Amino acid sequence: MASKYIKSASGLFFASCIMALNSVPAHGQVYTDWSNLTYDAVNYKSVYSCLSATRRVALSSSEQMVDRDTLPVSPSGLLRVLPAESKEVATRCTEDVRFDTIPRKQHSAWIALLLQADRDSKAAELVSLMLSLEPDTTEFDYSEGSQSNANVDKDKKHQALVNRVAAQRYLEAVPSRLDAAWNHIGELDSLGDAERWTQRFDLARSLLQHALESGDSNYVRKAANKIVEIADGLRTERSQPLFQQRRGVVIAAKKMLNQDAEMDSLKKSTESYVALHKSVLAEFDLSDRYLGQAMKPLEGEFRFPAAIEAPVAEKVNVVLVDGMQSWPLNQVYPMLRRLKNKYPDIEVVHSIRTMGHFNGAPLEPQEEAETRRKFVQEFLDMPFSLVVENTSFWRLPDPDKRRVNEITPNAEEYGDRLWLVDKEGTIVYYGARNRSQEEDLDRMIGVLIEREAAD
Amino acid sequence: MISRSKENFKVKSMYNSAEEDAPTLLNKEGMVSIAENVESLTKGGGQTSVSIRGWWRGGLRWGRNRLGPVSDIRDYEVVISRNVDGGTATRTTNQISPNALEETVRIVEHAARNAAKRRVVASMEVPLPEYSTPVTEIWSEVTAAMTAGERVRAWQTLAPQFKEKDITSSGSLEMRCHEAMTFRFGKASDDPNDVSDDGGNHEDNSDSDSSDSSTTRDYARYTQSRCSITALHSSGNASGWAGLSSFDWSAVNGEALAQRALDRCVRSVNPVDIEPGRYTTILEPDAAALFTGLIVSSLDRERAERGASIFAHQPDNQLRLWRTSLGRKIVDDRITIGHDPMDPMLGIVPSKGLKPVVWIDRGTLVNLAYNDRYARTVLGETEPNLPRSAYRMEGGSSSIEDMIASTERGILVSRFSNVLVLNSAQLLVNGQTIHGLWLIEGGRITQAVSNMRFTETPLNVLNNVEDIGASVPVLSSAQSVNPIIVPSLKVKDFAFTATTNLI
Numbered sequence: 001m002a003s004k005y006i007k008s009a010s011g012l013f014f015a016s017c018i019m020a021l022n023s024v025p026a027h028g029q030v031y032t033d034w035s036n037l038t039y040d041a042v043n044y045k046s047v048y049s050c051l052s053a054t055r056r057v058a059l060s061s062s063e064q065m066v067d068r069d070t071l072p073v074s075p076s077g078l079l080r081v082l083p084a085e086s087k088e089v090a091t092r093c094t095e096d097v098r099f100d101t102i103p104r105k106q107h108s109a110w111i112a113l114l115l116q117a118d119r120d121s122k123a124a125e126l127v128s129l130m131l132s133l134e135p136d137t138t139e140f141d142y143s144e145g146s147q148s149n150a151n152v153d154k155d156k157k158h159q160a161l162v163n164r165v166a167a168q169r170y171l172e173a174v175p176s177r178l179d180a181a182w183n184h185i186g187e188l189d190s191l192g193d194a195e196r197w198t199q200r201f202d203l204a205r206s207l208l209q210h211a212l213e214s215g216d217s218n219y220v221r222k223a224a225n226k227i228v229e230i231a232d233g234l235r236t237e238r239s240q241p242l243f244q245q246r247r248g249v250v251i252a253a254k255k256m257l258n259q260d261a262e263m264d265s266l267k268k269s270t271e272s273y274v275a276l277h278k279s280v281l282a283e284f285d286l287s288d289r290y291l292g293q294a295m296k297p298l299e300g301e302f303r304f305p306a307a308i309e310a311p312v313a314e315k316v317n318v319v320l321v322d323g324m325q326s327w328p329l330n331q332v333y334p335m336l337r338r339l340k341n342k343y344p345d346i347e348v349v350h351s352i353r354t355m356g357h358f359n360g361a362p363l364e365p366q367e368e369a370e371t372r373r374k375f376v377q378e379f380l381d382m383p384f385s386l387v388v389e390n391t392s393f394w395r396l397p398d399p400d401k402r403r404v405n406e407i408t409p410n411a412e413e414y415g416d417r418l419w420l421v422d423k424e425g426t427i428v429y430y431g432a433r434n435r436s437q438e439e440d441l442d443r444m445i446g447v448l449i450e451r452e453a454a455d
Numbered sequence: 456m457i458s459r460s461k462e463n464f465k466v467k468s469m470y471n472s473a474e475e476d477a478p479t480l481l482n483k484e485g486m487v488s489i490a491e492n493v494e495s496l497t498k499g500g501g502q503t504s505v506s507i508r509g510w511w512r513g514g515l516r517w518g519r520n521r522l523g524p525v526s527d528i529r530d531y532e533v534v535i536s537r538n539v540d541g542g543t544a545t546r547t548t549n550q551i552s553p554n555a556l557e558e559t560v561r562i563v564e565h566a567a568r569n570a571a572k573r574r575v576v577a578s579m580e581v582p583l584p585e586y587s588t589p590v591t592e593i594w595s596e597v598t599a600a601m602t603a604g605e606r607v608r609a610w611q612t613l614a615p616q617f618k619e620k621d622i623t624s625s626g627s628l629e630m631r632c633h634e635a636m637t638f639r640f641g642k643a644s645d646d647p648n649d650v651s652d653d654g655g656n657h658e659d660n661s662d663s664d665s666s667d668s669s670t671t672r673d674y675a676r677y678t679q680s681r682c683s684i685t686a687l688h689s690s691g692n693a694s695g696w697a698g699l700s701s702f703d704w705s706a707v708n709g710e711a712l713a714q715r716a717l718d719r720c721v722r723s724v725n726p727v728d729i730e731p732g733r734y735t736t737i738l739e740p741d742a743a744a745l746f747t748g749l750i751v752s753s754l755d756r757e758r759a760e761r762g763a764s765i766f767a768h769q770p771d772n773q774l775r776l777w778r779t780s781l782g783r784k785i786v787d788d789r790i791t792i793g794h795d796p797m798d799p800m801l802g803i804v805p806s807k808g809l810k811p812v813v814w815i816d817r818g819t820l821v822n823l824a825y826n827d828r829y830a831r832t833v834l835g836e837t838e839p840n841l842p843r844s845a846y847r848m849e850g851g852s853s854s855i856e857d858m859i860a861s862t863e864r865g866i867l868v869s870r871f872s873n874v875l876v877l878n879s880a881q882l883l884v885n886g887q888t889i890h891g892l893w894l895i896e897g898g899r900i901t902q903a904v905s906n907m908r909f910t911e912t913p914l915n916v917l918n919n920v921e922d923i924g925a926s927v928p929v930l931s932s933a934q935s936v937n938p939i940i941v942p943s944l945k946v947k948d949f950a951f952t953a954t955t956n957l958i
Contacts, residue, residue, distance in 0.1 A: 356835070360828040361581035371581060399781045399821060401834050402760070404774060 047102075047109045050093035054086040054116050090116035097122070099129055104136065108165050115173035124180070127166045131159060160195045163187045167203055176210040178219045185226070198242055201230050205249050224253035247284045254280050259443075266447045270426045294425045295319070298351050299409040300387035302369035304377065310349040310387050316448045317421040318441065320384075320433065321351045323411020332418065333382055335435045340383045343445050345452075350376065350384040351410045353391045356403065365390045422448055480599075480634055481509045481531065481551075483674050489551055490638040493535060496560045501539040501567075502641040508532040511632045515606040518625040520618055522610060525603045537563045538641075542571025584837055586808035586827065588673055593802045595703035598678035601630045613713035617686060622720055624713070626684035630704065633804075634676035675805055679937070680704040681930060684712050685890070686720035687958070693726070693903065694958050695719030696741075696870055696890040698930035700938045702802035719869055719891040726903040728954050729894060735865035735921070736949035737858045737895070740929045742868040742888075743944045746913040747792065747848050749882050754814055754842050756823035765882050765914060766823060780820045786917035788818035789850040794843050800928055800940055801845045808839045814846070845937035851923025858922050858945040865895040866904065866949075872957065877910075885910040887957050906958075907951040919946045 044050045094110075094117045102110055107130050114123040135158035167184035170177040185203055188195055208223035231250040237243050255262065258280070266273040274292035281288060298310040298319070311317035318336060322329065336348050357363060358371045369388040376382050392406040418437060420429040429444055431437045481489070486507045493505050509531045516523040533556070536545040544566035548559045601609070606628050617624040681700035688694065697715035699707050738746075750765075759766040762777040766785075771778050793813035796803045803809065814822050824842035831837070859867065874886035888906045895901070924943035 355832070357832045358581050360831055361583050362831045362835070362837075363581070395835075400779065402776070403833050403835065404776075 044089075044093060047093070047106050047113055050089060051109055051113055051116075053089045054113070087116065087118065090114075091118075093117070094119055094122070099126055104130075104133065108169060111166065111169040112172065115169060115177065120177065120180070123169075127162065127184075130162045130166075133158075156191050160188055160191045163191070164195065164199060164203060168206070171203075171206050171210045176214055178207070178211060178214065178216055181207060181210075182219065182222065197230060197234060197237065198246075201227065201246060201249075204230060205246075208249075208253065220256065224256045227253040228257065247286075251280060251284065251286075254283075263443065263447055266428070266444060267451055270422050270424070270428055273428065290427050290430055293427055295419065295421045295427050296413060298349065298387045299389055300351065301390040302366065302386075302388040304369075304373045304386040304388075308349075308385050308387070310347075310351070310385065311421045311425055312347040312349070312385070313425065314423050316343070316346045316423055316445060316452070317349055317419075318346060318445070319349045319351065319414070319419040319421060321410055321414045321417055321419070322433075323351075323353065323408060323414075323416050329433055331435045332433045333380060335438045335441075336384065337382055338438070339441060339445060342442070343449055345449060346445060348382075348384045349387060350382075351387045351389070351414075353389040353408050353411065355391060355405070356393070420444055420448075423452055480511065480632055480676075481507065482634070483636065486634070486636040486674070489533060489556070490636075490640075492553060492556055493533075493560060494638075494640045496557050497537065497564070497640070499539050499564060500641065501537060502639065503538075504536045504640075505638045506532075506534040506635070507637075508534075508633070508635040510634070511630075513601060513603065513606060513630040515603075515610055515628040516626070517610060517614070519623050520614060522607065525607060527603060533559070535559055535563050537567045539564055539567040540571045542567040542569065544570055583827075584831075586838055588675065588807050589796045589805050589809055590675075591677070591796055591803065591805045592799065593677045593702040593804070595678045595680075595705070598630050598680045598702065598704040599632050601628075601680070601704055606630070609709055613684070613709045616710075616713050616717055620717065620721070621689045622717060623687045623689070624684060624716070625687075626682070626698075628709070629679075629681050631679040632676070633678075634674075636674040677802070677804055678702050679802065679804075680707055682707050682709050682712055683930065684709075684716040686716040688720050688724055690724055692958060693720055693723035694890050695721070695723060698741075699928060700930050701800070701928065722893070722900075723891045723903045726892070726905045727894075728905045729907075731907055731951045731953050733948040733950050735862055735945065735947050737855060737862065737865060737867045738916075738944045738946065738949075739855065739867070739869045740924070740927050740941045740943050741870045744929050744939055744941045745871045745874060745884075745886070746911070746916045747846070747941050748844075748939065749876075749884065749913045750786075750917070751792065751814065751842065751844070751846050753882060754822075754824040756825040756840075757829060759823055763880055765880065765912075766820060767880075779823060781823060783820060784818045785820050785914060786815060786818050787850070787920040787923075789920070789923055790818055790848065790917060791816055791850060792846055792848045794846045798847060798940075800938070801847060802937060803843055803845050804937070806841070808841055809843075810838065810840075812840055843937075845939055847926060847940040848942060849926050849940075850920075851942055852925045853922050853943075853945075855924060855943050858924065858943065859895055859900060860898045861922070862895045862898060862945070864897075865945075866951070867891075867893045867895055867900060871909075881912060882914070883910070883912050885952070887955050889957055906955050908953040908955050910950055910952050916944070916946050916949065919948055921945045921947055 044053060090113050094114050097110065097114075099110075107126060111123050111126055114120075114126065135154040163184040167181045167188070170181035170184065185200075185207065188200060188203070204223050204226040208220060208227065211217075211219035211223050227250060231238075231243075231247075231253075234243060255277075258276070262273060262276055265276045271292065277291060278288060295311050295317075300310075303310075311319055318339065320329070320332060320336060340346060340348050352372060354365045354368045354372075356368070358368055358375070363371060369386075369390075372388060373386050376384060376386060387410070389408040389410055391408055393403050394406070396402045396404060416433060417430050418433050418441075419427060420441060422428050428448070429440065431440070486509075489507055490505045494503065497503050509529075511527065511529040513528075514524070514526045516525075531549045531551055532547060533549065533551060534545060534547045535556075536543065537560070544563050546559050546563045546566070548555060550556070550559075609628060614624070679700065679702055681698070683698035684696065686695040695716040696719065697712040699712055701707050753764050753766065755764065756766075756779070758764040759779040760777050761767070762770060766780045768778045768780045768783065770776070791813065792815040793811070794801060794803060795811040796805060796809045797811070808827060812822055812824075814820070814824075822840060825834070825840050827839040830839045855867075868888050869891035870889050871886045872889035874884055877883045877885060885908060887908050892904045892906055893900045893902065894904045922945035926940045926942045928938040928940050930938060
């Protein structure tokens with residue numbers, strides 16, 4: 001265990017990265033707060049305190065607001081890179097480790113620490129040791145394993161448990177060791193019924209998530225394939241709640257695998273794309289009432305530019321509906337600006353509603369609509385058309401007198417969602433209002449624009 | 456950024472000294488002079504606002520009948536804001552010499568121009584309505600004249616009472632003076648905020664001597680004073696306490712407080728244990744203030760509308776909101792609680808938007824507290840309903856003697872201590888009695904009783920009221936200087952849960 005008081009300034013590297021990003025002119029700001037980066041390795045009495053110390057920076061870094069155009073889609077990925085102090089603590093903690101002195105219950109934590117110290121060969125050595133040990137029910141918790149399958153022998157259960165734990169540790173490491181994790185997932189497959197399907201599914205989902213964060217398309221495809229394979233292998237389980245909870249992941253995995261086919265169908269026509277999408281949903285007894293339907297004209301007493309009809313005819317429209325007055329939408333605004341800059345021919349329409357005030361200042365509906373226009377179009381510099389609904393409201397009787405807002409037509413029909421509409425006015429896509437939609441939208445808008453040009 | 460000099464921040468501490476040191480305040484003329492000086496120093500046009508604040512705090516503490524530190528602390532604060540070339544900056548200083556002010560103005564202007572270059576825009580602001588400040592008369596020359604020497608002389612008049620009876624006393628005296636004024640220069644006539652329709656009781660602060668481009672406003676000054684005395688009997692098994700605060704030191708009457716603490720201490724000697732349980736209990740005003748204070752501190756309307764307060768009535772699933780207890784009877788129908796900034800006994804420090812409010816009118820909750828933003832956005836009103844730690848509770852006129860005479864068996868409580876809120880939504884509290892607890896039998900006090908632990912809720916106590924006394928000022932808490940005005944209460948079935956060895 002290291003005894004030297006460690007104090008260095010590698011956090012400066014990250015600070016300089018953030019400063020470099022800040023130097024790019026942008027309308028929003030990022031505030032990233034690195035707290036205390038000082039470690040005292042002499043205080044670490046166990047593998048758990050070592051791990052806590054290495055994770056402290058990741059936990060204490062807080063992202064207050066992200067609305068810049070210049071950040072990657074998932075800024076958490078930027079924050080996941082560990083500062084050198086973390087690595088140094090892990091290195092010192094694992095310097096003199098002897099596996100024969102480690103209690104079996106600490107093996108899992110030591111794998112994590114060894115991976116943080118980049119001692120991958122040592123970690124693999126420890127995993128091999130774990131696999132070679134005799135099963136010990138007092139040290140391994142079999143209740144979360146294959147308890148239901150009493151026919152599987154203890155050796156297989158033990159092998160499955162070790163492989164699962166090892167795969168999880170390899171995935172959780174920074175950066176994720178996708179190769180090693182994939183190998184252990186493969187080992188799990190060879191063990192047959194030693195693991196429940198839910199555990200294999202969740203591991204594959206975790207692999208997919210980490211592969212997406214790492215930007216490794218090869219493993220994205222492998223993980224998606226694995227998810228579909230596990231789902232396709234199920235029979236009676238498909239009607240159980242455990243599967244119902246996970247079917248969204250299966251659909252997403254199938255769509256990932258079908259991405260090229262979907263884009264090809266979209267190139268052909270919106271109808272064929274919608275038909276393909278609905279066929280995937282039909283496998284899971286699901287349907288969709290919006291896709292392929294014509295979007296109704298948006299209601300709005302105040303429009304900027306005046307008299308604009310939304311969605312705009314003969315144009316690809318991206319429609320952002322905010323029925324709960326949750327704006328400004330820090331994640332989605334810059335994303336839409338990026339898309340508009342990339343595809344100047346699209347129309348970005350933002351549907352909002354009046355609430356009787358702006359930033360606490362009471363205003364008449366006309367004034368409020370104009371103030372909100374100034375805020376979005378001038379202050380935030382968002383190239384959006386605005387449709388503002390005048391919210392009807394009533395008040396609770398005396399002495400309460402609270403304002404109760406009625407739901408507006410746009411909010412009732414289209415909720416708080418982001419919609420993609422083709423030039424015929426047909427809904428092609430809709431989703432949540434966050435920047436995770438950006439890649440999908442980008443791809444689909446590109447196809448729609450290309451299709452228009454070909455027409 | 457604050458530029459603070461020790462030169463003007465003065466702390467004096469004297470032991471057994473009667474050194475005279477009158478509070479040095481700037482007064483209105485001094486503040487106007489500083490503001491005019493700042494105005495003459497500005498360069499480059501634009502708007503300037505200057506807020507000036509001066510304060511003095513004089514203290515005296517004693518323990519074991521011996522005088523402790525006698526201290527004076529004073530300071531100034533000048534906040535200068537400049538809007539030049541489209542940029543805005545603010546700096547604070549406590550140095551009021553011409554050179555120091557000039558240096559601060561130069562720094563502010565430099566920072567404002569830099570801000571303009573960087574185009575720092577915090578947010579898109581829309582002008583908000585301004586609220587008037589009520590003009591109250593809570594200034595006392597007697598309090599302002601309580602120099603260190605005067606405080607020592609005041610202590611000397613009350614200390615002998617304890618020495619004579621071999622009782623150990625400790626306590627504190629505290630005096631405060633505050634004054635503040637705000638100015639704005641440059642294009643004042645274009646600023647809609649400079650036009651104020653104060654009306655009635657509100658001060659028109661526009662200074663007729665100043666030029667057209669400047670407006671002075673909101674000059675306010677006030678005094679505060681408090682006294683707290685604790686007496687401990689030489690037997691070690693009895694104690695007494697008395698305390699009071701007022702803007703006017705002459706209304707506090709330290710000698711009477713000393714006599715009350717002494718009396719409670721002497722009457723508490725040799726207490727006996729009694730069985731815990733539910734007793735008819737007479738709460739002296741200092742004890743009753745605990746429960747009324749809990750009620751007043753929970754009057755937040757937004758909290759009630761989240762269902763997290765005793766004033767949340769029930770959820771309305773249709774409208775997806777919480778109904779509050781507004782308009783419902785919540786306590787005994789003789790009880791009224793509210794505050795009036797013009798009430799001289801309360802001595803509420805004036806602030807913007809402060810107005811008279813009745814919270815509970817004859818047992819019915821008629822108002823909950825909310826801030827200005829809530830008023831504008833949810834209620835469509837222009838003014839907030841701000842809570843205050845100072846309040847007046849009324850409802851009866853009985854004397855404590857009458858209450859004792861009408862009690863067959865009960866307990867008289869002088870004060871509570873170590874109070875802990877167990878459940879903030881229900882305001883379930885427990886704590887201990889202290890400084891005097893007596894058993895009442897057959898309409899008279901028969902003996903002192905050992906202190907006991909209690910567990911109660913304010914709504915339960917205020918719904919079990921049998922009799923209400925005349926309202927008198929009491930010291931609200933150690934942290935607050937403002938007094939509160941509450942009556943004594945006779946309540947039935949007050950829950951004492953255990954005896955304690957607290958003295």
